[in-house]
Amino acid sequence: MSDDESVYEGRDLENGRRVFAVAQCFKCHRFKGEGGLVGPDLTASGRRFNQQNLLEALVEPSKVISDQYQPTLFSLLDGRQIAGRVINLNGNNYLVQQNMLDPGSLTPVNVDEIDEMVPSPVSMMPDGLLDTFTLDDIRDLVAYLKSGSDDVAVKSIDGGRKKKAND
Numbered sequence: 001m002s003d004d005e006s007v008y009e010g011r012d013l014e015n016g017r018r019v020f021a022v023a024q025c026f027k028c029h030r031f032k033g034e035g036g037l038v039g040p041d042l043t044a045s046g047r048r049f050n051q052q053n054l055l056e057a058l059v060e061p062s063k064v065i066s067d068q069y070q071p072t073l074f075s076l077l078d079g080r081q082i083a084g085r086v087i088n089l090n091g092n093n094y095l096v097q098q099n100m101l102d103p104g105s106l107t108p109v110n111v112d113e114i115d116e117m118v119p120s121p122v123s124m125m126p127d128g129l130l131d132t133f134t135l136d137d138i139r140d141l142v143a144y145l146k147s148g149s150d151d152v153a154v155k156s157i158d159g160g161r162k163k164k165a166n167d
């Protein structure tokens with residue numbers, strides 16, 4: 001068994017799903033075939049992350065930024081800075097997505113105006129999304145994420161309690 005066997009103990013997966021929706025996670029993330037595509041699909045995240053890593057990913061998105069979604073920080077010759085994800089290079093302009101909640105709006109950055117281009121330390125995932133939720137809500141959310149890749153566990157949940165599969 002994983003180190004996360006207790007993740008479902010006393011948890012309410014329905015509430016976890018509610019938190020996932022209310023906290024706007026679906027806007028960027030796909031989970032079991034539902035939701036947006038601008039961020040990574042989280043269906044299998046419960047397999048790749050343990051409970052602690054998941055919690056960290058939710059509360060401190062910039063601590064670990066997955067390569068595929070690495071944003072770039074442009075310092076321009078006029079002193080301005082622009083951070084975001086490079087979607088493509090169109091002629092002389094990088095097209096930069098600055099806000100994933102408004103994914104269609106792209107900022108052009110002219111290559112001739114760039115002083116420096118470095119990986120940005122700030123994730124495209126906003127922090128503070130869970131600030132208004134209780135610790136119980138957050139733990140329900142983590143259990144919900146875990147359940148995405150754990151069919152047996154979900155089936156064995158009964159009244160918020162996890163039973164052994166062969167009980």
Ligand code: HEC
Binds near residue numbers: 026040045069
């Ligand atoms: C504005 C878009 C956006 C929103 C809203 C958002 N995320 Fe994310 N999330 C991302 C991006 C982009 C990444 C990948 C970059 C990174 O690792 O920081 C990510 C990474 C993650 C990861 C790590 C997954 C991996 O494969 O690296 C988890 C877990 C996660 N988000 C959960 C959530 C949850 C739960 C919510 C709702 C509370 C949420 N996210 C809201 C954009 C978003």
